Amino acid sequence: MELFPDGAHVRLRSRVHGTYLHAAGDGAGVTASPQRASLCAAWAVHRLARDGAAYVLLRSAAYGRYLALWSRPAPQGSGRRPALRAYDAPGPILRCYDAPDQDDVLWVAVRAGGEGDDDLLRHGRDDTSFVGVTGDSDNHDDTRRTHWVVEAIPPRRRPPFLPAPVPLSRPMVLWRTIAYVRADDDGNFDPHPLARRRFIFYGRSVFQLTGVLSILLREWFFGIKLCVRAGSQGRLTPLVVDLPANEETMDIVVLTAGSPAAQGQELVYPDVDA
Template sequence: MDLFPDGAFVRLRNRAQQTYLHADDDGEGVSLRPHGRVFSLNAVWRVHRVLIDGDTFVLLQGAVYGRYLAIAPGRAPSGYRGSRAVQRDYGASNVGAVMWRPFRMVDDERYISLRHDFDRNLRANGRYRFWHTAVTVDNNEGRWSTMIQWTVGTFQLGPGLPPLPRPTVNLGGRSSLFRRRRPEADERRTIRHVRANDEGDFDQNSDNWPTFPYYGRSVFNLRVQVGARQPGGEVGGGIRLAVRPGLQGRLTPLVTDLPRSVDSMDIVVFNTGSQGAQNLVYPDIP
């Protein structure tokens, strides 16, 4: 447990594949990806520890979309072992799915396994079929297989939140900051939002929050539209947005474009510079 202090930002690298646990852009899948030119926020996870009936569990919350590493019901697709590892919101209906226990490997304490329930472990795939990059949870017959072993790296807290990416438009194939994109009518999602006070307190019941339909993935445009719906209107950098991934999920600042899924999102609005906004944390990614 010492490798997973509450609130820390970590990355997990598989011992066999030498690739990183990655929250996919669809907001649901989890896969293994190599280290790019710049380390991806999708491969950063925030530790959320909980105590249940005297037992401590580790939850891993994706730093990019705020959703939690979980096990999906049912079997993984053909060619994979066990059940799929996925991203899920954290609420009363799926508490068990997001609970993990880290164990150091006896033969080499640099590596850990992440165990879900009894002897089911988070595992890589693709040892022989390299195109199989999805991550699964499996009752592995090879107890010490390197496919279930992970190294844990940590990040320091960043000095502040980064600026939001500007929206792009597609001008018929030309590369430009303002490329005009095709219509995204099929990408509508419901946004629920609430305004926090300067201390960061807000109405916890999302049934009371106003809603509106939102098209596309731009977090910059989302801030504009949410700001326009605040009393008196808000423009520019006067507000910061955080996503609440389920009633029990910790707030995560929105600093990248939204996932490709059209799942509803619960957004908490903070005044920039307020104590509530300063409580939002971001990893210092090299």
């Protein structure tokens, strides 16, 4: 468990394929990718004790959602790119963490045994389910497909710059409801859904979303920091990449830049280039 300290960021690299566990661009799926220097490959560790057992929750550093177990079998991969699934069980997805007793987001880190320092991610509800990589064209031992090398990601000294808006290349534009709330300098905010204000946002640009919120709140653009909260039990995740390619409502908590909350230990920016 020392490889998964609470609040740290990690990458999970497949021992067999060398690919990384990635949050998919739609903000809901999980995939495998060779790209290492990506926020989609970074996972924030959320440790949890429940009923005397210790669990590891993995939260996407890109979109804030939690690695969870799907209730139906994941589709098999095709072609050369490996697909992800939980072995002998339903596949992994990204989900909001909404209920105190929610168990589909619970995982247990287990040493693989034998030579090396590989780890397994066993689901906390179903001890026969392990996250692994599979490809149609390989002949690797099934047991080793569930082996992961855990790579620690150091924190950045400063928050990254927001990506510049990209001109739309197609006539169809994604839109979603943004539910937002303003936090005080200590990070306190009203958690009740009725405390949220809402508006329709078109596109995916986090830069433009920050601009809209700065106008609505009548604050300086660089004076606020946006965090996404994926579920009532989810921790805050700094929003520094463009929004996922879906039209689902996003819950945004607005912090004051430079405040104790924005500089606290919980809001860590992983240095994915390290």
